[in-house]
Amino acid sequence: MARMATNPIPQFPAGFLWGVSTSAHQIEGAVEEREPSVWDAFTDGPGRIKDGSTAAVACDHYHRYREDVALLRELGVGAYRFSVSWPRVLSPGGLDFYDRLVDELGTAGVRPVPTLFHWDLPWSVEEAGGWLNRDTAERFAEYVAVVVERLGDRVSRWITLNEPAEHTLLGHALGTHAPGRQLMFDALPAAHHQLLAHGLAVRALRAAGATDIGIANSHGPAWPASDDPADLEAAGFYDLLLNRLFADPVLLGQYPEGIAELMPGDAEDVAADLKVIAEPLDWYGINYYAPTKVGAPQGTEIEFGGFTLPAELPFSVREIEGYPVTDFGWPVVPEALTELLTSFRDHYGDRLPPVVITENGCSYEGLDDQERITFLDGHLRALHRALEAGVDVRGYFVWSLLDNFEWAEGYARRFGLVHVNFETLERTPKASYGWLREVLRAQG
Ligand code: IFM
Numbered sequence: 091m092a093r094m095a096t097n098p099i100p101q102f103p104a105g106f107l108w109g110v111s112t113s114a115h116q117i118e119g120a121v122e123e124r125e126p127s128v129w130d131a132f133t134d135g136p137g138r139i140k141d142g143s144t145a146a147v148a149c150d151h152y153h154r155y156r157e158d159v160a161l162l163r164e165l166g167v168g169a170y171r172f173s174v175s176w177p178r179v180l181s182p183g184g185l186d187f188y189d190r191l192v193d194e195l196g197t198a199g200v201r202p203v204p205t206l207f208h209w210d211l212p213w214s215v216e217e218a219g220g221w222l223n224r225d226t227a228e229r230f231a232e233y234v235a236v237v238v239e240r241l242g243d244r245v246s247r248w249i250t251l252n253e254p255a256e257h258t259l260l261g262h263a264l265g266t267h268a269p270g271r272q273l274m275f276d277a278l279p280a281a282h283h284q285l286l287a288h289g290l291a292v293r294a295l296r297a298a299g300a301t302d303i304g305i306a307n308s309h310g311p312a313w314p315a316s317d318d319p320a321d322l323e324a325a326g327f328y329d330l331l332l333n334r335l336f337a338d339p340v341l342l343g344q345y346p347e348g349i350a351e352l353m354p355g356d357a358e359d360v361a362a363d364l365k366v367i368a369e370p371l372d373w374y375g376i377n378y379y380a381p382t383k384v385g386a387p388q389g390t391e392i393e394f395g396g397f398t399l400p401a402e403l404p405f406s407v408r409e410i411e412g413y414p415v416t417d418f419g420w421p422v423v424p425e426a427l428t429e430l431l432t433s434f435r436d437h438y439g440d441r442l443p444p445v446v447i448t449e450n451g452c453s454y455e456g457l458d459d460q461e462r463i464t465f466l467d468g469h470l471r472a473l474h475r476a477l478e479a480g481v482d483v484r485g486y487f488v489w490s491l492l493d494n495f496e497w498a499e500g501y502a503r504r505f506g507l508v509h510v511n512f513e514t515l516e517r518t519p520k521a522s523y524g525w526l527r528e529v530l531r532a533q534g
Contacts, residue, residue: 107485132268315385343368
């Protein structure tokens with residue numbers, strides 16, 4: 091049974107958008123009914139997925155989407171953020187699935203919010219160079235035009251990319267995610283081409299009449315390990331890599347000092363691309379999970395958030411003490427969400443459009459997930475404090491509706507409001523689902 095926190099969550103403004111998020115590769119399954127993606131190929135490699143699993147079936151959402159939409163309706167969310175699988179769209183009849191899903195959401199009164207790229211690049215595009223190839227950005231925009239042409243009559247809100255930072259860092263620099271490249275700083279073109287793809291996609295969406303467009307970038311405060319200049323410098327560099335490398339081009343049309351010098355390619359070409367990347371947005375999506383404590387390099391490998399970071403990085407990640415941690419080992423620090431939002435507002439000023447929290451959540455085992463309730467309760471209060479401090483926040487999406495395929499962790503990390511039995515595919519709402527339903531009812 092859900093237990094309400096003693097104090098009700100403060101009232102959010104009228105029109106505030108409440109939602110939950112998922113992504114195609116993590117829930118859909120039905121891999122044989124679409125083109126292969128980088129994640130199919132990566133998963134096949136030995137030892138890549140910790141529990142040896144694959145996303146071949148995942149939550150079988152492709153066949154059970156009606157049941158999942160019923161869960162959304164019953165939960166009372168106003169919006170559902172899902173992703174469109176580019177490999178599925180390349181397959182004959184692949185878009186039909188999203189047609190059915192969008193119609194089902196319409197009938198349930200839940201607003202569809204598709205993300206157009208959530209890491210599952212078609213394998214054929216990867217073979218042509220993937221995100222290291224500039225042409226991938228153009229091909230992405232072509233695919234986006236096809237999707238908006240088909241769904242644009244019923245979808246008004248769009249998200250271009252999910253977390254290009256993680257896709258660059260984990261997929262192209264460290265190789266712990268697909269496509270498994272280990273390029274370290276030579277991965278920067280993958281960041282630039284994703285950002286260019288974002289800008290070209292905004293243009294394609296606008297050309298089709300879309301007026302409600304954002305991106306879902308992951309951000310979190312970088313806390314210096316100490317006041318020592320070496321720690322401050324390392325934390326500043328980490329902040330550049332995680333936050334400003336992806337926010338500055340989109341919001342300011344430039345790469346931050348310290349990154350611009352590292353970006354390969356002709357400076358005039360990069361400057362021309364930055365004009366595209368900075369196409370104005372209607373809102374800016376932030377995925378927030380935790381802050382990171384960063385210090386000077388220690389010359390050793392570091393276990394961090396389920397990954398091993400190599401010794402040669404120009405920073406080291408330290409343990410944040412004094413806070414509870416999720417099953418993933420991520421610290422639970424709601425106040426860092428307030429800090430992040432107010433610092434973004436202070437840094438970007440009127441270049442920052444209204445903000446939507448496009449992901450926030452935690453991994454815990456169990457149906458009576460009181461820790462998730464505590465997590466969400468704390469983060470909603472922290473979000474409200476940001477509103478009170480004057481940050482223009484317009485929406486909040488929980489990651490995730492369902493337990494799902496958590497990338498290199500397989501099924502070992504459960505982020506869902508709804509438990510999925512991966513043997514039987516039975517869905518069972520957790521205590522946090524009931525709690526959130528009550529919160530949403532109270533918000534009206
Ligand atoms: O599951 C992921 C999601 O795909 C992207 N953001 C972070 C989530 C939790 O790791």
